[in-house]
Amino acid sequence: MSQLTYRTAGESHGPALISLIEGMPSGVTIDATFVDAELHRRQGGYGRGARQRIESDRATFLSGLRHGETIGSPIAVQIANADSRLDDNEKTPPVFRPRPGHADLAGSIKWLTTDCRATLERASARETAARTAAGAIAQCLLRAFGIECFGFVRGALAATSSVAPTHATLSQLRIARDASEVYCPDVAASTAIVQSIHQAKIDKDTVGGVCEVHVFGVIPGLGSCASSDLRLDARLAGAVMGIQAFKSVEIGLGHEVARRTGSQVHDAIHFDGARTGESHLGFVRPTNNAGGLEGGMTNGMPIVVRGAMKPISTLLRALPSVDLRTHEPTQSQYERSDISAIGAASVVMQSVVAFEVARALREKFGGDSLGEMRANYEAFLTAARALGAPR
Numbered sequence: 001m002s003q004l005t006y007r008t009a010g011e012s013h014g015p016a017l018i019s020l021i022e023g024m025p026s027g028v029t030i031d032a033t034f035v036d037a038e039l040h041r042r043q044g045g046y047g048r049g050a051r052q053r054i055e056s057d058r059a060t061f062l063s064g065l066r067h068g069e070t071i072g073s074p075i076a077v078q079i080a081n082a083d084s085r086l087d088d089n090e091k092t093p094p095v096f097r098p099r100p101g102h103a104d105l106a107g108s109i110k111w112l113t114t115d116c117r118a119t120l121e122r123a124s125a126r127e128t129a130a131r132t133a134a135g136a137i138a139q140c141l142l143r144a145f146g147i148e149c150f151g152f153v154r155g156a157l158a159a160t161s162s163v164a165p166t167h168a169t170l171s172q173l174r175i176a177r178d179a180s181e182v183y184c185p186d187v188a189a190s191t192a193i194v195q196s197i198h199q200a201k202i203d204k205d206t207v208g209g210v211c212e213v214h215v216f217g218v219i220p221g222l223g224s225c226a227s228s229d230l231r232l233d234a235r236l237a238g239a240v241m242g243i244q245a246f247k248s249v250e251i252g253l254g255h256e257v258a259r260r261t262g263s264q265v266h267d268a269i270h271f272d273g274a275r276t277g278e279s280h281l282g283f284v285r286p287t288n289n290a291g292g293l294e295g296g297m298t299n300g301m302p303i304v305v306r307g308a309m310k311p312i313s314t315l316l317r318a319l320p321s322v323d324l325r326t327h328e329p330t331q332s333q334y335e336r337s338d339i340s341a342i343g344a345a346s347v348v349m350q351s352v353v354a355f356e357v358a359r360a361l362r363e364k365f366g367g368d369s370l371g372e373m374r375a376n377y378e379a380f381l382t383a384a385r386a387l388g389a390p391r
């Protein structure tokens with residue numbers, strides 16, 4: 001079974017979140033410490049609300065592992081909610097005044113109720129803990145193929161970092177990112193983002209931002225131009241847009257491609273026979289405007305994806321709304337929330353991007369065990385390197 005999929009279940013204030021991952025080959029070492037570290041990172045970042053002082057997310061593996069290695073069966077992961085109170089009507093009352101920007105209004109109409117509670121419980125970004133667990137597990141598979149993912153905060157409001165991640169600077173960047181309160185590996189931009197979030201708190205407002213993920217070590221040929229649903233760029237965009245509050249996705253240059261001519265966009269192709277051991281197999285591209293994807297397939301350059309998150313839709317100062325029971329004008333209901341979750345969003349984005357790359361890797365190299373998958377991978381690389389080589 002080489003189709004890698006996952007599904008999550010769970011409400012924000014239900015007993016637990018669940019992630020069910022299918023299609024992992026056997027023999028992959030799951031670094032549970034890394035999974036928990038990613039869950040911990042997702043809980044952090046300047047601007048988070050009181051909920052994160054209640055929760056301390058940890059992954060409990062209910063199936064699919066033996067002695068810390070995958071066995072080829074579905075992997076069920078549980079993350080317990082400490083703030084579990086879904087059936088307590090006093091602590092978790094109905095919500096009749098929908099928050100502009102949240103799923104409240106659309107969901108209440110969809111499910112034919114004037115109470116937005118059920119909608120908001122599932123729509124809540126608390127669910128991203130389960131996606132982070134799935135993404136961290138996918139990253140354990142990617143590591144076995146030398147693939148590394150790096151997600152960070154590119155900017156928020158007026159602040160933008162000009163940092164240009166490379167494979168060679170990855171460890172330094174990780175240190176810089178993890179030292180930043182908003183997961184931005186650029187001290188000046190990080191300070192400015194923290195300041196903006198601080199100001200938003202004073203103003204009873206909220207802040208979104210831009211996250212970026214780079215994936216290093218991906219060989220050419222993942223994804224496919226054969227069908228639109230197989231294009232890896234389309235899948236990455238879908239995965240990123242599937243994160244709560246994300247409103248746009250860019251790959252490589254993104255929107256900037258529309259402001260340049262072809263000669264300023266397309267990455268020249270050179271060949272360096274001394275570098276065939278690198279992920280690009282010697283096909284060196286001096287620029288990476290394509291973000292590692294051409295024709296919906298990886299081209300051996302790092303994958304670069306950016307996503308913009310809107311500001312959190314629960315504001316301390318409330319916004320104009322309507323009471324769903326009477327249709328009278330009112331103010332949106334306040335629910336405890338974050339001022340900004342942009343740092344957390346960068347962890348989630350890294351996770352969902354990693355999962356899509358792992359899914360594409362499974363599709364191309366199949367196999368039921370890691371050994372079989374790796375043998376297929378090596379055979380492909382040997383054949384690819386032989387293409388066009390002088391005989």
Ligand code: EPS
Nearest residue numbers: 012049051123124125126335336337338
């Ligand atoms: C969220 C509202 C807040 C956030 C939550 C997302 O939850 P609560 O109402 O319990 O304070 O903290 O995010 C998380 C709990 C999390 O772990 O990321 C929302 O409405 O989307």
